[in-house]
Amino acid sequence: MRAAGLAVKRFFSKAKPDDLLLLAITGHGKRDDRGKLFFVNRDTVPDSLWVTGLSAEHVSHEMRNSPARKTVVLLDCCFSGAFVHDEGLAIPLPPAAPGQAATEEDEEDRRTRGTVIITASTSIEQAFETNGDGDKIRSGLFTRCVVDGLETGEADLNRDGEVDVNELYQYVATQMGRIAKGRRQNPTYSAHRMQGVLRIAHSALPQVVDRPQPVRTPRPRPAPVPTNHGPLSRRVLVPLLVLGGLLSGCATQADSTIGGGGCPTPVQVRVAAAPGGLTAYREIAAGFEDWVAGRQHGCRGVDLYVYPVEAGEVTAGLRRGWTTGEDGADYLRDAGPQPDVWLPAAATDVPPGGLRDVIDRVEQVAQTPVVLGVPARARADDGLRRAVLSWPDLFAAVSRDPGVVRADFASSVIARMATAKLYADGTIDQAVARTTVEQPLEKALDAGTYPVGDEAGLLCRQRAARSSTAVIVTEQQLVRFNRGDPLDGACTGAAPPASADRLLAFYPADTPALEQVVVTLDWQGRAQSATTRAYATWFVRWLRQIPGRQVLLRAGLRPPGLDADEPLGPAYGALTVWPFARVVPDEPDELTRSDTATLHAATRRPGRFLVALDASGSMRTVTPDPDRTRFEVAAAAVEQAATRLGRRDELGLLTFSGRATREVLPIAPAGADPVGRVHRATAPIQPAGGTPLYEAVRRGASALRAGPGDPLRTLVVLTDGQDTSGQPRPSAAQTAGVRIFVIAVGDVSCADATLAGLATGTGGRCFDAGKGSLEPVLTGLFRAAWETGN
Structure with missing residues (x-):
């Protein structure tokens, strides 16, 4: 020693x-x-x-x-x-x-x-x-x-x-x-x-x-x-x-x-937050930390650790005590650390009952209206901005020219709230919903090659394309876009748009307000100290006081009891004096949400999915599970993801290796046993040879376009290598009308401009699966791609 x-x-x-x-x-x-x-x-x-x-x-x-x-x-x-x-x-x-x-x-x-x-x-x-x-x-x-x-x-x-x-x-x-x-x-x-x-x-x-x-x-x-x-x-x-x-x-x-x-050591308070507002939530958390330090002689007394978690993951984790669930999913690992505070995207994300032993209090601290963001270059009628028309009427006026895009219904609570109003709270019939709402949205989405996902993805595309298309967002998202704030990971870099590209907020007369609530959680002494609970309560109380409300305002929200000021003003595309009506509609109630979801499921276009699976020799590489190769893990992930297909969705599978591609599962309705179809198609395959990636993309896009109707066409490409065929990269004309998702495994990554370019130019995305345990990663990535059609 x-x-x-x-x-x-x-x-x-x-x-x-x-x-x-x-x-x-x-x-x-x-x-x-x-x-x-x-x-x-x-x-x-x-x-x-x-x-x-x-x-x-x-x-x-x-x-x-x-x-x-x-x-x-x-x-x-x-x-x-x-x-x-x-x-x-x-x-x-x-x-x-x-x-x-x-x-x-x-x-x-x-x-x-x-x-x-x-x-x-x-x-x-x-x-x-x-x-x-x-x-x-x-x-x-x-x-x-x-x-x-x-x-x-x-x-x-x-x-x-x-x-x-x-x-x-x-x-x-x-x-x-x-x-x-x-x-x-x-x-x-x-x-x-x-x-x-x-x-x-x-x-x-x-x-x-x-x-x-x-x-x-x-x-x-x-x-x-x-x-x-x-x-x-x-x-x-x-x-x-x-x-x-x-x-x-x-x-x-x-x-x-x-x-x-x-x-003293800063007390750590773990804050689970909706991914779509992560940057704003971290700004708010930093404001509280600075305020506490100012009252403790400069000591940083609290550390608010803010991390992204989807609402469904939080609810599942709360119901299972943030431990392994009955289905084998480890919510402690998948959803992040056990939270002390939850910042959901909307009040309707909080489960209505059954969790009162964990949910201590739900406090509303701010709101932000759902608006139509119209680019200044579109030169829309400025007189329509101040709550003149209802959502259906304003949508009808703007969707003809320049067009309107909405985030994916399954991915965004904002999209679901706007859709409820466009559907007249679920009271219009299926044919009207399809022809007057969904078809114009799909046309604008495809014409601008917008990604199918949340508002951050739409705004990222809006920033890059400098389009005249209008976007359904919250006032907060519009203001932060115009201010040049980061878009929560959807794309890198941030800069204020040019004056012609700024979004102007149009406020429908019946627009609901998204309620920003704070949920404090009480784990009854398990992995949560009394000091942690005290700081969590103090954070909520601070948000309802003047210093906290000022920070909420700077983040683009409207806290109660505080006059709206910049950034909620003309400089960033908003109108300071909203609300213009005496009564602001609440978030849709449970019955309206149910009626809207049922109607949307009946009117949405089906998905046509084709998986292009790399079967080259490198896919024989053994994974951390020594009993399975990359190909076997990837095939199992496709099987698992196929369970998410809807009744009207279609699925196909092709493999590529050597110098050829091979259709092993023709594009067809998913049927009653999609998992069995995938398993029977992939079981006999023995990976070997090179990687004709470009030919697989060309053939896959062609096959997706060949079918009848107007489905959401999605090509999912899984590969662990670059193209070895020597053929040219697919042109924009060869991939037109198809969204491509690339999943890079093994020794390749989305840092490769070639792989990333195949996806981003079509409104798709590139995902890195890396070299680790592939199955949970791939299952999650396939799930993300699948949800674009559900």
């Missing part, structure tokens, strides 16, 4: 101020009769820990005296939570070296500082170990979670391309909640004098850009230490002390503190 102590001393003492230090200790931990923590080895004498063990106080002392401004400590041992109570850490904050270039990245590095300690268990808990998958290598559960999160990139929870310490802790806690199977072991997260965000790794996962990224001036950097998760963006020193056996585990403790004169 003497050698380990010297290694720790050298590590901390020889660091530079700009270094980010990452210390990971895995091994045995013991506490003496005073409760002090020691790291022990095989030669440690239990009754002489101070002499023969490595004390946590020694490590704390070296951390305190290190010149480094940024330190991350990962402790994987029994009783590791005792470390944060052993000694207060007063990390010195020296200035940057004289003469250093003041680039934007330098400034970011100078602002980011502090110490974060993540431990495998609390101060009174043991830590558990596990074996490797088939290799019998012993490793701690905590260590396994950390390594998996960094190697796969899954710890990058917000998909911004980097893993920060908060995300790493959240990932580890979530994974151990799934793996530990009820064993009492809770990891802890502690921070001291934190400013900024400590990022420790790059992620190989596809980025989701939810805010403009700063332009950084390049500068020479020291060579980083090689790691499994990719090079870091700054100089990082990483020692790993392995003491004795490897023991660990993970769970949740969000409100522990570090003693001493620094700020």
